[in-house]
Amino acid sequence: MAELDIPELSLVLLIGASGSGKSVFAERHFGAFEVISSDFCRGLVSSDPANQAATEDAFEVLGLIAAKRLRRGLLTVVDATNVQAAARRSLIALAREHDVLPVGLVLDLPEAVCLERNRDRPEPLAESAIRRQVKSLRQSLKGLGREGLRHVHRLTSPAEVDAASIRRTKLYNDRRDDLGPFDVIGDVHGCLDELTALLVKLGYELQRDDGGELVDAEHPDGRRAVFLGDLIDRGPATVGTLRLVMGMTAARHALAVPGNHEAKLVRALGRGAKVQLGHGLAETLAQLEAAGPEFTERVRAWCDGLISHYVLDEGRLVVAHAGLKEAYHGRASGRVRAFALYGDTTGESDEFGLPVRYPWAEDYRGRAMVLYGHTPVLRAEWVNNTLCLDTGCVFGGKLSALRYPEKELVQVPASRLYCEPVRPLAAGMGAGGADADTGAAAGAGPEADGGRQRRPGVLDARDVLGKRLVETRWAGRVTVQAEQAAGAFEVMSRFAAAPERLAYLPPTMAPVASSRQEGYLEHPLEAFAHYAEAGLAQVICEEKHMGSRAVVWLARRDGPADPGPSAAPGAVFGGGPGIIHTRTGRPFFGRELEAEALDRLRAAVERAGLWDELDADWLMLDAELLPWSLKAEGLLESQYRPVAASAAAMYAAATDALAAAGARGLDVGDLLAATHHRQANAAGYARAVETYGWPVDGLTGVQIAPFQLLATNKAACYAQSHRWHLELADRLAGADPAFIRRTRRFELDPADRPAAARAVAWWEELTAQGGEGMVVKPMTSPVRRGARLVQAGLKVRGREYLRMTYGPDYLDRLDDLRQRNLGLKRSLALREYALGLEAIDRLVAGEPLWRRHEAVFAVLALESAPTDPRL
Amino acid sequence: MFLTVASPGDELSYLLFKHPGRVQAFDLAVGRAWVFYPRADAEATEAALLVDVDSAALARSKRFRVSGFELAHHVNDRAYAASSLLAVALGRVFRSAMAGSDPADRPGAADRPRQLTIHLPSVRSRGGAPLVRQLFEPLGWAADAVEAVPTCVDLRLSGVARLSTALSQLYVLLPTLDDSKHYWVAEAEIDKVVRHGRDWLAEHPLRDRILFSYLARQRGYAADAAARLDGAAGLDGAAPTDGAGRPDGIARADGAGRLDGIGGGATGASLDLAPAQVPLAEQRIRYLVAKLRGLGAKRVLDLGCGEGRLVRRLLDEAQFEVVGADVSPGALDQAGRRLEKLADRQLRRVSLIQASATYRDERFRGFDAIIASEVVEHIDPDRLAAVERNLFQDARPGRVIVTTPNADYNRLYGLARGRPRHPDHRFEWTRAEFQGWAERVGRLGGYRVEFDGIGPEDPDLGQPTQVALFERIDVPGPGGQAPADASREGGHG
Incomplete structure (x- = not known):
């Protein structure tokens, strides 16, 4: 058969x-x-x-x-x-x-x-x-x-x-069932001393044969080395390196992919093929000749049998000498092999006569991590989930390894310069690295990988346009429709801060279910009922400041900062102290005032001792910026004040006239009473409008009320309890009370009726003093009920405040308003919440800019859907 | 909404056809109205009209809908300030008075001018108190207008006029002041404005502005109404009121021009009206078309095409294949409409795409020339680096033409130092700044750059629009080398 x-x-x-x-x-x-x-x-x-x-x-x-x-x-x-x-x-x-x-x-x-x-x-x-x-x-x-x-x-x-x-x-390159852990090692080029030092540093135990030659290295924990090719040429000990690595692969202590140097060696050792003996090949051949024909034949066969790339760990890791674009992962063809060995060449040459390579990593959008070598770089630097580990050991740089899955870089310096590089190793590389995100403006000349700058921060229109499904940790797949993306594309391009400075957008907040309480559209009891029903034992009521939502991303010190522990260093903050932006991503202030505000916040964080306590180089705060009139002055001017003024003028004249008519004996009783009532409503509206605006001069008069620490460069913090967040905020307020406003709060078990009554009284008092209202939140979020995420907060706005949103007379038509449809707003709030958390997780995990931007962009896109603005 | 009309004597109540001893209520489409008399004796009569607008009903009304879900749609001054809503209420409640009908027992009373005082405690005026005065004073009213906030005016008119004329004037001018209508304006509105304005509108110095606003900014309607008003005057022989016999046609030779000025004036049209006859925007288009023609460009990308004026013009020349790109779906819709009537042959040479210069885009590749005309100044400085990268390093067309305002020149527009020509401009470059930028960008991307200008030239300040013409420097590579070989033999790693 x-x-x-x-x-x-x-x-x-x-x-x-x-x-x-x-x-x-x-x-x-x-x-x-x-x-x-x-x-x-x-x-x-x-x-x-x-x-x-x-x-x-x-x-x-x-x-x-x-x-x-x-x-x-x-x-x-x-x-x-x-x-x-x-x-x-x-x-x-x-x-x-x-x-x-x-x-x-x-x-x-x-x-x-x-x-x-x-x-x-x-x-x-x-x-x-x-x-x-x-x-x-x-x-x-x-x-x-x-x-x-x-x-x-x-x-x-x-x-x-x-x-x-x-x-x-299975294809030879398919090692998806090989789960690691691995230590992936960059181009060795015959630097055996550095290789042994690196293996020892990684925890491998070396084994020598009777002649004292290194023939194997084994990790006690069963870790395996993965060699990225170019083991040979240029360096002093090609034969020794080959002996060790061949021994390790034979003992299954290592995997290896071929480099272009091995491929060339195979051709040189083959029959008939004529190859140029440059780039150290002549020395290698001489060393091999000294090692004898039998060893040489073993080397040839070993090199010839190497597989050009591997897909490892369920497809999460791909290794190839020169890297590999996503479409080629796990594929087999001549050009896949050529790419893996030589990279993506454009066919042009640079001024040193070296081939110009297309920066495939900039375009890389795959989920698999790609580790490679081939192009010597000064610093191992993540570009879209890919990392080049050739740090030019043979040129006097370092030999690098990445511990996988830990993503931890382990390096040993070259003990000397073994080979002069054709192109100066330092040329442009530092500039390209440090200023990756500012690109052409700050970048100097060409960089090591082919006359183009390395740009981890390049965003492509395809990263955001069209219908998209964004995977989130907290709410699964969130759909962004093409037309929503189109709308957000305009806003993001024209008005928002640069994407690398825009790491998070806050979600919209759903209002509480309409209240059935007499005389109220929104009331705390509905919020408590909502969370009691969701099975929460503790909620917190937070004072809702009537300002504008603000996100603060604050650097401990000026200058380039890393977005996260493992991400590419880049000038995230444009070299400045950070950013304060609105919920649609617009910077709040001009650069100067922003810097002043950030300086003040930075000093407060310092005084509160939080930098050290959190061990943070940056932190991101969710906050409210006051006064409301700061951002909403235009709206006040065009919308709210004219309504108040015309209502006041009109009712003053109308009540006078009615009173005069009444004095003449006309029956105006009901009409006069109704008009007086409307007049009082309008006055309430005018009071509400004027409560939330006050003049500012520079930062004088401006206040910020932080209420949540979203993340630091070390960790996402959003899942901490709100008590923790607010205590932190209190300490900031304590450090600069004139600028940083404290948020009042009330904790309770939502099912505890007496406690709920006290919370209602607290809210009544808050709103009677002119407060906008409060937000009721689960003490700790995110929290799921069954498979569904629970709302992160429900706003309960004050009775008088709501005149501004629903009109001066809204209390007279509560029955109509109670029919308001909250479903869409609530669903939107949950999806945006999940996307916001996703953006933070991606930021802290050091994911590439396009991945971070995807989540942030999606929040803005969802916001472009038409919803009732009064909710 | 509220209004009172007062007049000496007791005839007013007869002319209004409303009994002074009663409070009368009327149901309107938008709410309820009451007429009552705060004063009615032998010496003087004062009538009041109070309208209670049902805001919720108004918000639900499709006719009033501004756009989808604006908050203004729900909370606004419609219930309080006099506007087209009050005009309609006047027309309903005081229909006979407005038509100039005589009370049964007082023949000729309606036609008699009389001393009138009209109080509107709250008038919505987009032009504040000055506009109120400009509209009412030429009609002979003493207009006492006080602003509570800039758009909300307390107005007291006094003068001698026929009551019907006064009401007709309010009927036409209240919506004009507000510049928005609560209902859909159809052709029937032309009849209305001609009817109500017959006695006084033809001679009003702001006649065209009034017609334009009243007819919801539909130029065709406004022109039609103007012609009919002129015709009405002509039929009557002499001009109806002042008898000056001024030939209308000559007096309003500038009518059309004024219509233009009123339309966009307040809404931030840029200060592109150069001293020259041809507007600067048009000069730019002519310049760019000629330039591209001269360069022999074939595939052209207009990046930031807006409503597609340049795209449209390029299509008139058979050599161009044009892609218009803009970040705004709204602008692209309008550009699309501009192209709708083109012949198929022209349409085959054009496409419109949504794209942003701040995002790299493979659709930018392969062009002979990319035009970024009046675009960079709309981009925040911290995002320019991405634009430079996407254009000069990624798209790499043969030519790039950038135009932008010359800030040096702004002085000639009377702009204060540092004030931009358009509120959305994030910066405006002096010639030195622009040239410094262009030279740096060109150097990094491998482009030669030359500078030029558009518009009238000042010896010191240059031209209003400055231009950078970039040309890619093509270095011939070491010929004949196959890519794979090059990498194998020359590999650095």
Whole structure:
């Protein structure tokens, strides 16, 4: 019984005349969606599977379906006769285009069998056609391998066909089931001393043979080294390095991928090939010659057998000498190998005669971490979840390893400069690194990787436009519709702070359910009921300051700061002290005033001793900035004050006139009373409007009320209890009481009725003093009830304050207003909350800018949906 | 909303057809109105109209809808300030008085001018007290207008006039002051304004502005109404009121021009009206089209195309294939409308895309020229670096043309130092700043740069628009080397 090996990811061409049993075979051995048959496609486009006139259209559809499947990494079987070389050629090209292996499965059955089966069909083909097909197939058989098919399996009799079975084999590069942990080591280039020092530093135990040569290194915890290629050339001890690494791989203590130097060595040691002996190859060959022919042959075979890249740890880690773009992960083709060995070359050369490499890492948007070497850099620096570990040891730099999955960099310095680099190692690299985010403005000349600056912060329109699904830790997948993204794109581009300075946007807040209490639209009891029902034992009522929501991202000191522990260093704060921005991402102040405000906050954090206590280099605060009129002056001017003024003027005249008419003996009683009532409503409105604005001069008169520490560079803090957050805020307020405002609060068990009554009284008092109201929050958030996230807060606005949102007379039509629909606002609040937390998590985890921006952008996009602004 | 009308003697109540001894109520579409008399004796009569607007009903009304969900839609001064709502109430409640009907027993009374005092404690005026005076004083009223806040005016009119004329004037001028209508303006409104304005509007110095505002800024309607008012005057022979016999046509030769000025004046149209005849924006377009033609550019990207004026003009020349890119979906919609009527052959050469210069975009690649005309000054300085990168390092077209205001020139516009021409300008560069920027960007990206200007030239301050013309410096690579070989043999790593 024949077992036919087929790579797990391949394009399988069934090849055989009509009647050879392809469809039956395919159905038996492959999944329903894996097989695309030409007859089926003829049916799709013409409603007749046998319609030969539809063949061209049918194959177009077939090719499209196959292409989509291959792009997704799915095995695909083409059920067509494929007896013509031309037909196979286009399919083989398709496989190459998607970097999967094309496989031929030939059903080479006797012509008589095919003819007989054809006669049994309801609509038999012309026998001459089948004879022609069989003839074409026979003519093709010899050349199938040369056409580019990687495997060709041939079955020649019905018995063989029946007996055959399919075995799906993994690709060599597929080591997804190898979970590590690993220590991934950059380009060694014969620097054996540094390599041994590094292995020791990583905790490996070295083993020597009887002659004292290093032949293995083993980690007591079972960790394994992964060598990123270019073990040889240029350095002093190529042979020793090879001996050690070959020993480690043989003992399964290490994996290795080849570098371009190994590939070249294989060619140099092969027969006939002529290679240039530059870049240290001549010395390597000399050392090998001294080591003897047997060792040399082992080296050649070992290097020749190396797999150009590996996919490890469930697909979370990819290693290749020169890196690998996402479309090539786990694929197999000549160009995949070329990319892995040489990188993405543009075909141009720079002024040193070295190839210009396309900065593929800037475009990288994959989830897998990619570790690579090849291009010496001064500093190992994350670019979109990729890291180059060639820190130029042989050029006098460092030998670097990354502990995976810990993402911890371990380095040893070169003991000396072994080789002068063709291009000065330092040229432009420092500038490109330090100013990665400010790009061209600050960057100097070309950088090591090919005359282009390394730019971890490059955002692409494709990162945000169109319909998007954003994965969040707290609420699963959040959908952003294309038109929402389009709206946010404009706002983000025109008005928001630069994306690298905009790490978080706060969510909208849902109001409490409409109250059934007489005379109230919003009342604390509904909020308590909401959380009691959600099963929470403790909530906190926080005074709602009538200001504008503000996010403060504050650096401990000026200058470049890292967004997180493992992210690329970049000028996140543009070299300044940080940013204060609104809930739509606009900076609150001009640069000077912002710097002054941040300085003041920084000093307060210092005085409160929080920098040291939190061990933080930056922190991010959620806050309210007062007065409201600071940001809303335009709205006050155009909207609120005219309403108050015209109502006052009108009612003054109207009540006078009615009183005069009454004095004449007219019956104006009801009308006068009603008008007086409306006049009083309008006065209440005017009072509310004027409560929340006061003049400011520079920072004088401005206050900030922080109420939550969202994160520091060390950790996300949002999940701390609100008591913790507010105690921290109290200490800041204590350090600068004139500028930092304290937030009053009231804690209770929402199910405890007497406590609830006291909280209501507290709220009544707060709002009677002119307070906007309060926000009731779970003591600790985020919290789930079942699978659903619980609202992070419900606002309960004061009775008088609500005149501003619902109009002076809103209390007279409460029954109407109670019908307000809160569903959309609540759902929006939850989704934005989850996205905001996601943005913080991504920031603290040091994820690439495009990932951070994705979450922030999504908040803004959701905000572009039309909702009732009064909620 | 509230209004009182007072007049000496006791005839007013007859002219209003409302009994002075009663409080009368009327149901209106937008709420309820009452008429009552605070005073009614032999010496003087004062009538009051109180309208209680049902704000909630108004908010629900589709006709009044401004846009989706603005807060202004829910909380506004409509209930209090006199506006088109009051005008409609006047028309309903005092219909006979406004039509100039005589009371049954007093023939000729309606036609008699009389001393009138009209008090509107709260009038919504977009132009504040000055606009109120400009509208009412030419009609012979003494207008005592006091602003409570800039848009809310307490107005007391006194003068001698027919009551029907006074009411008609309020009917037309209240919506004009407010410059917004609570209902949809259709062609029937032309009849109304002509009817109500027949006696006085034709000669009003702000006639065109009044028509434009009253007819909800529809130029066609306004022109139509103006023609009909002129016609009405012509039919009557002599001008109806002052008898000066001034030929209308000549007096209003500048009518159309004034309409323009009123339309956009307050809403931040940029100060592009250069001293020259041709507006600066138009000069820029002509310059750019000529420049691109001269360069032999074929594929052109207009980055920040706005409403597509340049795109449209480029399509008139067969050599150009044009992509218009803008970050604003609204602007792109308008640009799309501008292109709607083009021939298929032209449409095939154009596409519009939403894109932002601050995001790298593969759609920016492969152009002969990218135009960024009056764009950079709308970008915050801390985001310019991304724009430079995306254009000069990533898109790398053969040419880049950047135009931007010359801040040196602003003095000639009478702008204070540091004041931008447009509120959305994040900065405006002097010539030295612009040239410093362009030279640095060009150097980094490998572009040669030359400078030019658009608009009338001042010997010291230059031209109002400055231009940087970038040309990519193409270094011929070491020829014939296949990419793969180059990397294999020359590999650094």
